[in-house]
Amino acid sequence: MQTNPIGIFDSGIGGTSIWQEIHSLLPNENTIYLADSANAPYGIKGKQAIIDLSVKNTEYLIHQGCKLIVVACNTATTNAISLLRKNYEVPFIGIEPAIKPAALNSKTKAIGILATKGTLSSELFNNTSSLYSHGLQVVEQVGEGLVELIEMGKVNSEEVRMLLKEYLKPMLEANIDYLVLGCTHYPYLIPLLLEMLPKHIKIIDSGEAVARQTKAVLEKHHLLNTQTTKSKNTFFTNGNPEILKGILDNRFEVDYLNF
Numbered sequence: 001m002q003t004n005p006i007g008i009f010d011s012g013i014g015g016t017s018i019w020q021e022i023h024s025l026l027p028n029e030n031t032i033y034l035a036d037s038a039n040a041p042y043g044i045k046g047k048q049a050i051i052d053l054s055v056k057n058t059e060y061l062i063h064q065g066c067k068l069i070v071v072a073c074n075t076a077t078t079n080a081i082s083l084l085r086k087n088y089e090v091p092f093i094g095i096e097p098a099i100k101p102a103a104l105n106s107k108t109k110a111i112g113i114l115a116t117k118g119t120l121s122s123e124l125f126n127n128t129s130s131l132y133s134h135g136l137q138v139v140e141q142v143g144e145g146l147v148e149l150i151e152m153g154k155v156n157s158e159e160v161r162m163l164l165k166e167y168l169k170p171m172l173e174a175n176i177d178y179l180v181l182g183c184t185h186y187p188y189l190i191p192l193l194l195e196m197l198p199k200h201i202k203i204i205d206s207g208e209a210v211a212r213q214t215k216a217v218l219e220k221h222h223l224l225n226t227q228t229t230k231s232k233n234t235f236f237t238n239g240n241p242e243i244l245k246g247i248l249d250n251r252f253e254v255d256y257l258n259f
Helices: 016-025 047-063 074-087 099-105 123-132 146-151 158-173 186-196 207-220 241-247
Strands: 006-010 031-035 068-071 110-115 137-142 178-182 202-204 233-237 254-256
Touching: 006 016, 006 047, 016 031, 016 207, 031 047, 047 068, 047 074, 068 074, 068 207, 074 123, 099 110, 099 123, 099 178, 099 202, 110 158, 137 158, 146 158, 146 186, 158 186, 178 186, 186 202, 233 241, 241 254
Parallel strands: 006 031, 006 068, 031 233, 110 137, 110 178, 178 202, 233 254
Antiparallel strands: none
16 A cells, blocks of 8 residues: 555646645655546535535545545535545545634734635634634635636736736735635745735745645555655646646646546
């Protein structure tokens, strides 16, 4: 089992921001990445639809022999991971917006959260938010349209700039000093956000924490790959393979999979 791959799935290409962190921390681990781009974004779907898609993705990765599954999608985590953990024996790692470090470190007592509707309206998100947001102004913003544009490869487009300008406005008016990215697609917007935000505002995403948690869970279950041979990293999408390939800087082949 130690040499079996880590499975990673997302509603599209965004979860590659999580894959990059895992691959950087655990370069010996074999991985299979599954981009369900044909059904992106998950954030606008109902809870049952998100659960059904998450089950479909999970069962494919288990069929491929994955020893651990990373749900590299905030919406899928907040809506489906408890059910996945109940129904499958493989360990799961989930993604949640990193509210805690922002809340604990904010000096202005105001933080912004940019996420999908599916994440912001979920019970898990609201439970986490209420734990850490006492005495804070939390400006929640649905990033409507951003995932679709990123999936189309339009990360640096004028459309994205216009949406971000609109979404950041209430946060800047509230004098936030932390911006929490609550969708794994959004780290690809960090270069743009750094241009648009005042220098004192810190941007937080979950990638590094997820990679560390992945390592910890592998160690706990004695599943860490101790071999030093070059890892095999496989990427599948049911969308346009060229867009996923481009986001990976053309370093890997991407296969189209009708799933």
